[in-house]
Amino acid sequence: MTDQPKQVGGGRNLFEDFAPKLAELTDDVLFDDVWNRPELSARDRSLITVVLLAAGGHLPQLEFHLGRAVENGVTQKALIEALTHTTFYAGWPYGMAAMGIAKKVFTE
Incomplete structure (x- = not known):
């Protein structure tokens, strides 16, 4: 699994001047280490x-991670199927909201 592109976060781009510690942890721990x-x-x-963000109703982060998932090789068809499956376990409102975000991301 080492033949994959290195995952890089965008914390510093978003928050370096406003919340430098959060930016550092996002880029250096979450992405550079964990991812x-x-x-x-x-x-x-x-x-x-994607599934966890959908299940938790974290829609702004879901929008970003749907795009990242495609960049990382997950097909749109597989993401739609995963969200459909998640709907039955996480709850209909979360699943429908997540699918709305997916439709927006994949059709714009």
Whole structure:
């Protein structure tokens, strides 16, 4: 699983001047360390992340991570299926809201 592109965060781009510690932790711990561990591929991490964000109703982050998931090799068809499946476990309102974000991301 080491033949994948290195995952890079955008914390410093978003918050370096406003919340420098959060920016540092996002880039150096979450992305540089956790996302790049070899035990899971970036594709698998992306799929897990999308499902968890949908299940928790974290829609702004979901929008970003749907795009990242496609960059990491998850197909739109697989993401739609994962969100459909998640709807039955996480709850209909969360699933429908997540699918609305997916439709927006994939059709714009």
